[in-house]
Amino acid sequence: MASAIEVRDARRGDAAALVALWRELSTAGGHPSRLPATPSEAAVEVAVSKHLDDPFGRLLVGELDGVVHGMAYLRRTAISPLHEDLTVTIEYLHVSDEARRHGLGKALIAEAVGWAEHESCAHLAVVAPAVAREANRFLARLGLGQAGVLRFANTHTVRRRLAAEHAPNLLALLSSRRSVAARRAQLGRSFPAAVPPLGAVPPLGTVPPLGADVTYPAEPESAGT
Structure with a gap:
């Protein structure tokens, strides 16, 4: 006898599952x-209530013989910041080990397809x-090809890696650019009649007019670091 499958929107009572x-x-x-770490049941109950009122997202659960064994977030x-076309994205698709190969995963995706068609996606x-x-082979059989790889980390980790690997060179570059910009601005104020085009470098050996008051900005604090 085939198992009974039902896909529906999650309710507060599904928190434990x-x-x-x-x-x-x-x-x-x-x-x-x-x-992220496994949330508490109380936190899940609050989250489920929010999803029920969200017109742009749905949290689904899949039941097998009346017991919740699967979930998916739609x-x-x-589809991109440059297109008007809409897409439905399925995230956190999961079916418990004991309920696999009974059609629950297909049922969850079928619900997503139905919602996408209803919303003209x-x-x-x-x-x-x-x-x-196994999951990727299953998705490939349904016609879903690989479009990219999603990488995940907390912001503290990324900031720490940036500081360790890129900050010294980045700070030196910014310091150099600030120094050049300040020096050009000062020269422009001293010689208004001979301001070179933006990005031009004065030729070596150029001597300012006699009596010109030439001053240079102080060395940036980060210079040489």
Whole structure:
């Protein structure tokens, strides 16, 4: 006898099942992922209530014989900042290990397709972990090709890496540009009749007119660092 499948919008009472699914999703493959930590049931209840009133997003759950075993988050947005076409993106698509190969994943995607058609969205996108081979093969069979790789990190990590690897060179470049700009501005004020075009470099050996009051800006504090 075939299992009964139902896909619907999540309710507050689904909080415990959603927490369990998130915990399983964040440790898929036997090792922790970069996803945020598993939220509390109270936090999930609040989040579910917000999604019920969101016209641009839906949090779905999939039931197998009356028990929640799957979830997916749908977002309706422009396909790019340069196009008017809309797309529905499926994120955090997950079916529990014990409920796989029963059609629950297909049912969740079918609901996303139906919503996309209802909202006149001509495109569908799915975010899937690059290391999830089985999931990517499943999506490829449905006609979804790879368009990119989503990388995830907290802002503190990225800022720390930028400071460690790029800041010294970046600060030196900015200091050099500020020094050149200040020197050109000062020369422009001293010799208004001989201001070179923007970006031009005065020839070496140029001597200012006799009696001209030439001053130079102080060395930037960051110079030489």
